[in-house]
Amino acid sequence: MYAKLKFPSGTTNGEAVRDITRIIHESSSGSASLSNLEFITTADSELTAGVNSGWALHSSNSLQSGSIAAGDAQYILQGTSATNSITKYCALYTSGSHSSSSYYNSTAMGFCLGVIFDPNTGTENLSWGYSGTNSSYSSANSMVTSDRTIRVFADPKRIIILGHVGSGNGALMILEGPQGPLDQKQSVCPNAFVQACAGGKHNASESAPAYRSSSNSGYYGNTGPGEIAQLCNFGTHLAGNEGSTMRLWTATTSSNANDPEGYYSTIAKLENSTTAGSDVTENTTDAEWNMSYAASNSGTSTSFKNSNQLSYTANGTKALVVFPLYIKGPGFFPDVKDFSTLNNVWFAPSGIGAAFEEVTISGSDYVYAPVVDNRPDLGHYLIKKT
Numbered sequence: 001m002y003a004k005l006k007f008p009s010g011t012t013n014g015e016a017v018r019d020i021t022r023i024i025h026e027s028s029s030g031s032a033s034l035s036n037l038e039f040i041t042t043a044d045s046e047l048t049a050g051v052n053s054g055w056a057l058h059s060s061n062s063l064q065s066g067s068i069a070a071g072d073a074q075y076i077l078q079g080t081s082a083t084n085s086i087t088k089y090c091a092l093y094t095s096g097s098h099s100s101s102s103y104y105n106s107t108a109m110g111f112c113l114g115v116i117f118d119p120n121t122g123t124e125n126l127s128w129g130y131s132g133t134n135s136s137y138s139s140a141n142s143m144v145t146s147d148r149t150i151r152v153f154a155d156p157k158r159i160i161i162l163g164h165v166g167s168g169n170g171a172l173m174i175l176e177g178p179q180g181p182l183d184q185k186q187s188v189c190p191n192a193f194v195q196a197c198a199g200g201k202h203n204a205s206e207s208a209p210a211y212r213s214s215s216n217s218g219y220y221g222n223t224g225p226g227e228i229a230q231l232c233n234f235g236t237h238l239a240g241n242e243g244s245t246m247r248l249w250t251a252t253t254s255s256n257a258n259d260p261e262g263y264y265s266t267i268a269k270l271e272n273s274t275t276a277g278s279d280v281t282e283n284t285t286d287a288e289w290n291m292s293y294a295a296s297n298s299g300t301s302t303s304f305k306n307s308n309q310l311s312y313t314a315n316g317t318k319a320l321v322v323f324p325l326y327i328k329g330p331g332f333f334p335d336v337k338d339f340s341t342l343n344n345v346w347f348a349p350s351g352i353g354a355a356f357e358e359v360t361i362s363g364s365d366y367v368y369a370p371v372v373d374n375r376p377d378l379g380h381y382l383i384k385k386t
Contacts (some may be wrong), residue, residue, distance in 0.1 A: 323340075
């Protein structure tokens with residue numbers, strides 16, 4: 001399912017969250033319709049059914065109509081993994097103190113997407129989010145709702161939302177990952193949460209909401225622009241904890257925006273008897289996120305651009321260069337987690353079209369999404385439409 005939703009000026013966070021949740025939920029049964037949405041400008045919106053979303057409301061939630069209430073500030077969705085039918089969970093929720101009408105009935109702070117670990121508990125443990133009241137922390141990490149066009153891609157393997165994050169274009173993604181032997185043994189489904197935008201990230205100490213993940217909510221102390229990637233729910237090979245479930249492993253880009261190789265800091269949460277999990281920290285490890293072309297070692301993002309590279313078919317015809325999204329974390333697992341092949345989202349060259357323009361490749365429609373213009377080597381995507 002693909003939807004382009006135009007929200008008029010004055011749309012609140014709770015209104016946008018409810019409309020987006022409704023179209024994903026109703027798509028799971030094939031009944032999605034723009035006419036069922038309450039807050040969009042229908043004439044400027046679009047729905048392409050394609051494959052049904054595969055994500056439906058968790059039993060703890062219900063979709064209402066009319067005025068926005070606290071229940072519209074967070075919705076939990078559940079789906080089934082493509083590999084071995086394991087249930088997985090995510091949430092759409094307003095940023096900030098989302099139980100307060102000051103935020104779900106506001107156009108400030110925006111909304112978030114995140115993997116959820118404990119949908120039947122009071123803590124819920126979201127992988128990502130900010131529950132405080134400082135808008136300067138939230139605005140760089142959540143999607144703006146008022147007077148914006150938001151694009152939603154939803155199928156059984158992924159939910160991708162494109163819109164405006166911080167000071168420019170941004171993307172929020174939940175992508176199903178490949179399952180290795182320990183993932184299957186532990187009956188867990190690896191998922192990646194990805195945030196890509198030009199905004200800065202805030203430090204762990206500025207959030208610390210106890211009910212989201214563990215003590216620092218999956219944030220790592222890093223204020224540079226770029227991306228954050230989290231691998232959630234996977235069997236770990238970590239020495240001394242082999243076969244345990246790692247609920248959250250977070251990699252954030254270096255604070256040096258001109259570093260295309262993207263040295264990473266990481267923090268991880270190991271599953272234990274508590275709902276939060278214990279912290280297992282590795283700083284400045286050799287973790288890799290989107291490093292498929294790091295060997296170019298070209299110094300800065302101003303000189304290193306995919307548009308300078310060419311690919312060829314077997315008969316010598318020039319072809320488009322794309323790169324996979326993947327996570328490699330030798331400290332926790334020996335294999336590479338490839339998210340592009342499963343989810344049909346790829347890094348692409350800069351300048352291949354206008355922002356959010358559709359591109360047809362080998363008979364399939366993709367949306368071109370340049371979301372981090374100051375990192376053209378890492379920040380432009382091709383996303384299969386349905």
